[in-house]
Amino acid sequence: HSRSLESLVREFGKEVDRLAKELGKSRNDNKEDDFARRLIPLGRIMVDICMLKDDARTAIEKAVDKSESEFIFRVGDFLQKWNGDDDDKRIATEILTRFPCFKDFQAALWNQKTAASQKDLPSVLRDMQVRKIDGSGNLLDARINSRALQKGVEEYQKRYEEILDEWKFLHESKAADWVESLVDGIKDKARSVAPGSIKSWGNRLREALPDLLARVGAYYTITKSNAKAKHSRQGPHSIQILAVLRLFGYDSSNPSTLARQLMEVRTGEGKSMVLGLSSLLFALLGFRVYCVCYSKHLSERDWNSFLDVFCEFQVIGLVTYGTIDDY
Secondary structure (H helix, E strand, O other): OHHHHHHHHHHHHHHHHHHHHHHHHHHHOOOHHHHHHHHHHHHHHHHHOHHHHHHHHHHHHHHHHOOOHHHHHHHHHHHHOOOOOHHHHHHHHHHHHHOHHHHHHHHHHHHHHHHOOOOOHHHHHHHOOOEEEOOOOOEEEOOOOHHHHHHHHHHHHHHHHHHHHHHHOOOHHHHHHHHHHHHHHHHHHHHHHOOOOHHHOOHHHHHHHHHHHHHHHHHHHHHHOOOOOHHHOOOOOHHHHHHHHHHOOOOOOOOOOOOOOOOOOOOOOOHHHHHHHHHHHHHHOOOOEEEEEOOHHHHHHHHHHHHHHHHHOOOOOOEEEEEHHHO
């Protein structure tokens, strides 16, 4: 049996070599569709055959690293729209998520999807509907402080761009230390305004929110995408920042206490980002966070999308994502 296994591994090894050569030919011929089709069987070997996963991964890395960025973008688009069977689609998704060269494509695709559902800020503020419950349980109309919320989002956007401009012109040798300093600054800022209780929220925290969120948003963009190119940036949109500011009482007439809220975010407007940012911010302020969803799949997806961020900020022990059944 060991001889049969060795023979099988050798055969698959030859297949990896053959596919790698074909990848090179497709790249040289500038045929992104052929290149993508060759990637699928290599990706399947990488994902499903443990003894050859490193060989297959190396073959893919060499092929994509030698490719021009525009060619890789077209390959990414082909893989994203793959119309094969479900298993092929699974492998295509694995390739897109595992290899950093597709980061710009993923970010551009994410921006394209979310931008389609984004309205301009004044329109959103105008259309927002707010209700409050009085002491007798009656549902009453309420007002929002549109001017305060718009000011908060604008302050966020200005500070966010300032941080990314600083990053844009940073020498590569200083990048790691700069990001570490950014993280330390965020943690220090959060500690300096931490209220200790939702009943002692205070103006200091409210005034610090746009700057604190801008730093976190910039960190997310820098670590999740190519922050030096606007078209491929992946980060919070103004509607998501508006939701977080509202959730954290930025426009409240009583800033000393954080009010309980039930907030509706429409499909496509980015609930995952709102939840991730809010969970991180609450945890940085010293609170224990439980993020609850009806779906285990969605909960795990959102948790995994922010897991590296929670780890970097050392709040992973304070944040729990789960389902309604878990509580």
